[in-house]
Amino acid sequence: MKISLIQPSRNNLKYLKWSYDSIRKNQGDHEVEICVADDFSDDGTWEWCVKTEEKDSNFKWIRNMGPTRLGHTILYDRLVNEVASYDLCMIFHADMYLCPGALDAIEKHLKEKTIVSLTRIEPPLHPDGPEKILQDFGIEPEEFEEEKLLEWFTSDYEYENVTKTTKGIFAPWAFWKKDFQEIGGHDTLYAPQSKEDSDIFNRFQLNGVKFIQTWEGCVYHMTCRGSRFADGATRNPSGQAFMKNRETDEWLEQNQKATRNFIRKWGHMVKHDQHMKPIIPPKYDIGFIVHNCNKQLLHLLEPWCSNIYITMRDPLEVQGYIIEEQENTKFDILKRIHPITEEKYNDILIEFDANQLSDNNFNNIICNLSEIIKTTNEEGEFELDIFNFKIKKLKTYERELINTKKKYKHYKEIA
Numbered sequence: 001m002k003i004s005l006i007q008p009s010r011n012n013l014k015y016l017k018w019s020y021d022s023i024r025k026n027q028g029d030h031e032v033e034i035c036v037a038d039d040f041s042d043d044g045t046w047e048w049c050v051k052t053e054e055k056d057s058n059f060k061w062i063r064n065m066g067p068t069r070l071g072h073t074i075l076y077d078r079l080v081n082e083v084a085s086y087d088l089c090m091i092f093h094a095d096m097y098l099c100p101g102a103l104d105a106i107e108k109h110l111k112e113k114t115i116v117s118l119t120r121i122e123p124p125l126h127p128d129g130p131e132k133i134l135q136d137f138g139i140e141p142e143e144f145e146e147e148k149l150l151e152w153f154t155s156d157y158e159y160e161n162v163t164k165t166t167k168g169i170f171a172p173w174a175f176w177k178k179d180f181q182e183i184g185g186h187d188t189l190y191a192p193q194s195k196e197d198s199d200i201f202n203r204f205q206l207n208g209v210k211f212i213q214t215w216e217g218c219v220y221h222m223t224c225r226g227s228r229f230a231d232g233a234t235r236n237p238s239g240q241a242f243m244k245n246r247e248t249d250e251w252l253e254q255n256q257k258a259t260r261n262f263i264r265k266w267g268h269m270v271k272h273d274q275h276m277k278p279i280i281p282p283k284y285d286i287g288f289i290v291h292n293c294n295k296q297l298l299h300l301l302e303p304w305c306s307n308i309y310i311t312m313r314d315p316l317e318v319q320g321y322i323i324e325e326q327e328n329t330k331f332d333i334l335k336r337i338h339p340i341t342e343e344k345y346n347d348i349l350i351e352f353d354a355n356q357l358s359d360n361n362f363n364n365i366i367c368n369l370s371e372i373i374k375t376t377n378e379e380g381e382f383e384l385d386i387f388n389f390k391i392k393k394l395k396t397y398e399r400e401l402i403n404t405k406k407k408y409k410h411y412k413e414i415a
Contacts, residue, residue, distance in 0.1 A: 001030045001031070001088065001103065001106070001107045002030070002031040002033070002085075002086040002087075002088065003030060003031070003032055003033070003086055003088040003089065003090055003103065003106070003174065004032075004033040004034075004035050004079075004080075004083075004084035004085060004086045004088070004089045004090070005023060005032060005033065005034050005035065005089070005090050005092040006035050006076055006079045006080060006084065006089055006090065006091050006092060007019070007034065007035065007036045007037070007079075007092055007093070007094055008036075008037040008039055008071075008072040008075035008076060008079070009036055009037065009038055009039065009041065009045055009094050010038075010039035010040070010041055010069065011041045011042065011043045011045070012041075012043075012094050012095070013041065013043045013044050013045045013048055014140075014141055015094040015095045015141065015222065016036065016045065016048070016094040017048065017141075018094075018097065018141040018144070019092070019093070019094045019095065019096055019097065019098075020034060020052070022096075022097040022098045023092075023098045024056075025098075026098045026099060026100045026101075026102065027098070027103060028100075028101070028103055028104060030103045030104075030107070031058070031086075032058065032103070033058045033059075033060065033084065033085055033086060034056075034058065034059050034060070035060050035061070035079045035083045035084050036049055036059070036060070036061040036062075036079075037061065037062050037063070037064065037072075037075035037078060037079050037083075038061065038062070038063040038064065039064045039069055039070055039071065039072075039075055040063075040064045040065065040066030040067065040068075040069055040070075046063055049061040049063070060083050060084075060085075061083075062075075062078065062079070062082070062083060069192055070191070070192060071191050071192020071193045072192070072193055072196075073186050073187075073188060073190050073191040073192055073193055073196040074186075074188065074191050074192065076091060076185070076186055077185040077186050080177060080180055080181075080185065081181070081185070084177065086177075087176060087177050087178070088110065088174060088175070088176060088177070089174070089175060089176075089177050089180070090106070090172055090173065090174035090175070091171050091172055091173050091175075092171070092172045092219075093171055093172065093221070095221060095222040095223060095224070096120075096171075096172060096219040096220070096221050096222075097144070097146075097149075097219060097220040097221075098219055099118075099121075099149075099150075099153055099217070099218040099219060099220065100150070100153075100154075101216065101217060102118050102217035102218060102219065103217070104216075104217070105118070105214040105216040105217025106118070106174045106214070106217055108214070108216075109165070109212045109214055110174055110176075112176070113176075113179060113208055113209050113210060114176075114209065114210050114211075114212060115169055115173050115174065115175045115179075115204060115209055115210070115211050115212070116173070116174045116175075116212050116213075116214055116217075117168060117169050117170055117171075117172065117173045117174075117211070117212070117213045117214070118172050118174075118213075118214060118217045118218055118219050119131075119132065119133065119213060119214065119215045119217065119218045119219075120132045120133070120170070120218070120219055120220075120221040121133045121134075121135050121137075121149070121153075121157075121218050121219070121220045121221065122134055122135075122220075122221045122222075122223055123135070123136040123137070123138065123139050123222065123223070124136060125139065125223050125224065126223065129274070130274045130275060131166070131168045131170070131213065131274070131275045131276050132221075133157070133218075135149075135152065137149040137152075137220060138222075139222055140222070141222075144220075149220055153218065157218075162216050163216070164214075164215035164216070165212050165213060165214055165215065166212075166213045166215070166275045167210075167211050167212065167213065167275055167277045168211060168213045168272075168273075168275035168276035168277050169201050169204075169211040169213070169276060169277065169278070170197070170276050171197070172219055175204075175209075179204065179207075179209055182207065182403075183200070183203045183204065183207050183402050183403050183404065184403045184404030184405040185200070185404065186199070186200050186404070187199050187200070187265075187404045188330075188404075189261050189265065189329070189330050190258045190261060190262075192254065193254065193258070194251075194254050194255045194257075194258035194259070195255075195258040195259060195261070195262045195270065196258070198262065198270040198272075198278070199262060199265070199266075201278050202266065202278050202280050202398075202401075203401065203402045203403075203404075205277075205278050205280065206280065206398060206399055206401070206402050207402050211277055213275065213276075257328045257329075260303045260328070260329070261303075261328075261329050261330075261331070263303040263304060264303045264329065264331050265401060266280075266283060266398070266401070267281070267282075267283045267284060267286070267304070267369065267370050268281050268367075268368075268369075268370050269367065280398060281370035281371055281374060282370050282373070282374050282396035282398060283370070283396055283397045283398040283400075283401065284347060284348055284369070284370065284373055284394075284395075284396060284397070285306050285346050285347040285348065285393075285395070285397060286304075286305045286306055286346060286347075286348045286349075286350060286369060287305060287306060287307045287308070287309060287344050287345075287346030287348065287349045287350070288301060288304070288305040288307070288308040288309065288310075288349075288350055288351075288352075289309045289340060289344070289349055289350065289351035289352075290308060290309065290310045290311070290340075290351075290352060290353075290354050291310075291311050291340070291351075291352070291353045291354060291355075292311060292353055292354045292355045293308075293310040293311060293312050293354045294312060294313070294317065294354070295312075295317040295318075295320065295321050297354045297357065298310065298312070298317070298318070298321050298337070299321060299325070300362070301354075301366070302321075302325070302333070302336060302337065304366050304367075304369065305336075305346075305350075306336070306346055307336055307337070307338060307344070307346055308336060308337055308338070309338050309339065309340045309342060309344060310337065310338075310339070310340055311339075311340045318337060321333075321337075322334055322337065346392075347391070347392055347393035347394070347395055348373065348389070348390070348391050348392065348393070349389075349390040349392070350369075350387050350388070350389055350390075351387070351388040351390070352386045352387045352388065353386065356386040357386065361385045361386055361387075365384060365385055365387060372384070373389075373391065373394070376389075376391070377394065378391070378394075379391045379392065379393065379394060
């Protein structure tokens with residue numbers, strides 16, 4: 001099998017070297033091209049790439065010269081489209097160690113219109129889940145217990161899981177380049193990072209791609225060694241590692257921005273089953289009619305609809321919100337917000353008084369509109385809590401979101 005491994009990197013050279021060594025050590029008889037993007041690092045990544053290219057003919061790299069960080073949302077696609085030579089590619093993070101036989105497992109399952117994810121073996125930095133295995137063999141390359149990992153992997157683990165598969169998708173994921181390009185790759189709406197993976201997984205699934213997680217093929221994943229955390233994890237005396245509440249301000253701000261853009265695009269939060277297979281509720285064209293709104297509530301409500309029609313005491317607050325929020329999105333915020341007196345063209349209208357909005361009815365109803373409307377599945381009018389629903393049309397629009405190169409409607413144009 002010929003496969004290109006896709007690895008953007010920003011100031012994590014220590015992990016990139018560790019990952020590179022594991023790939024070359026455990027690639028078996030497969031022809032593996034390692035494609036690295038240096039995202040304006042200042043830790044020697046550039047120099048290492050130059051030296052590695054000189055001695056490894058199957059190593060390719062590009063560099064973002066800065067000063068602006070591009071992020072992996074952009075660099076994944078540049079590596080796939082401009083650098084990778086092979087028809088098969090795999091998103092592979094720098095904090096991952098390729099276990100022996102992993103590429104054999106990928107080759108076994110990577111059929112047409114299929115994506116194969118390797119199973120992650122992780123130290124206990126995050127809660128356990130049915131899609132991964134918690135085993136601690138170190139949280140830094142210098143403390144990595146490779147021999148213990150391999151001994152455990154080839155004895156205790158391998159016997160039970162050699163034939164097991166489930167249907168989740170997460171990194172590392174191997175794919176056909178043509179399937180990636182057919183849907184336009186990652187959506188730059190989420191650049192530099194966060195939620196771009198959930199978005200592309202939704203679009204793969206809508207486009208007929210099947211997901212397989214092989215439990216025979218694995219990586220050891222140290223986790224969160226990119227820009228998310230300001231420093232490395234430290235251990236307490238009991239041996240546990242702490243990552244919660246260590247995120248950088250930059251990451252937290254970008255994650256909030258990306259989450260709001262995901263909701264604008266899909267109409268709901270990220271959803272998946274226990275094995276990380278996407279759950280994709282219908283995308284409806286919804287207009288909110290909101291009485292007694294204010295800037296704070298406009299910020300809360302605007303992402304959850306196609307258009308919002310409002311009464312506000314101070315019109316300058318609307319202008320202020322539009323100016324501030326437009327910097328955070330490619331959606332045209334001006335065309336999403338209208339006075340309550342304008343004619344309303346949305347398929348579904350939901351009217352309510354913002355003075356009656358609470359955490360309870362926001363979380364239980366606004367955040368679950370797709371499921372509520374799908375369950376109702378009937379045109380007409382009804383009341384639910386403080387909300388008056390008027391369903392004129394039950395058309396859904398999620399399939400219009402598959403290809404990032406096609407212009408899809410974010411809102412209804414107002415005549």
